[in-house]
Amino acid sequence: MRFTVTTWNINSVRLRIELVAKFLKAVRPDVLCLQETKCPDDAFPLKRLKRLGYEHIALNGQKGYHGVAIVSKLPLESSDVRTFCNKLDSRHIAATFGTGAGLSEPLTIHNFYVPAGGDIPDPDLNPKFAHKLSFLDEMKDCAPLHPKARDRHILVGDLNVAPHEDDVWSHKQLLKVVSHTPIECEKLIAVRDHGQWIDIARQRIPEPEKIYTWWSYRAADWTAANRGRRLDHVWVSPALGDSVRDFRITRDARSWERPSDHVPVTATFDL
C-alpha cells in the first residue's frame, strides 16, 4: 500500500487555510502534519479540511503560539500528546494507524515542533536557547522515541535545527546562528542516533547536495539569495528504511501568496 505523509510549519493555519487546501488538492498526501498552527482547538478549521476529504484530525493547539495537528484521510486508531521540559507548550502530537486505515501492521507518526531557541546561542544568557537544548535532551531520553526493531514509526516536524554543513547556505557564516550551532546540531544528531532513526532526506539526497525547507521572511528576494536552511525533517525507524519510495520538498510553496516561511516536505512509502 502506498502511503504519503507531509510535514509543514504553516505559521498560522487559520491565516493560510487556503494554502493548505491548495497543497492538499495538488498532492493529496494521506497524512498532513502541521506545526505552528497558532490556533486553539475550538477554532481549528475542521470543516474546510473535512470537505477536502481529511476527516480524521488530531489536535494539540493553544492560543497564539505553537500548536501541532495531524490531519488525515485515513482513520486514526489513537492519538496522544506529550509535554517536554515541564511546560504546557503544544509541541508534540502522535497518532497511530492500524487495520482501520488498511494497514496490516500499526504505524505511528510523531509530529514535533522543537523550540526555535531565540537569538543568542548561549544557554546562560538566553533561556530560550537553554529550553531548546533541554527539549532535545528530553527527546533523546523519551522512551516512545526509541522504536524497537520491528516498530513502524515516523518522526516528522519542524525540528528547528539544520544539523549538517549542507543543510544551510553557509556553514561558516551560520556557526553562531541559532539553528546551526555545533551544540544543537550534536544534540539533534544524538536524538536521531539514540533512537536509531533514519533521516530520509539525507538517505536519498546525500551531502554535499544542499537541501533547504525554510527561507527567512527577512530577505528582499528569498529566491535570488537562496539563503535557506533545512529545519523540517522526516525520520523513520529501521523497519521502514527500505520502504521509502519518494521524498520531495514543495519549494514552490515559498512563492505562493502570503506564504509560510517553511515549505511542505513529503515522503512516500510502500507499506
Added chain:
DNA sequence: ATGGTCGGCAACCGA
C-alpha cells in the same frame, strides 16, 4: 556589522 519581516493579538513576544 547591521537590520531586515512575519503572525497573534492588540503592546510587544516569539520566530
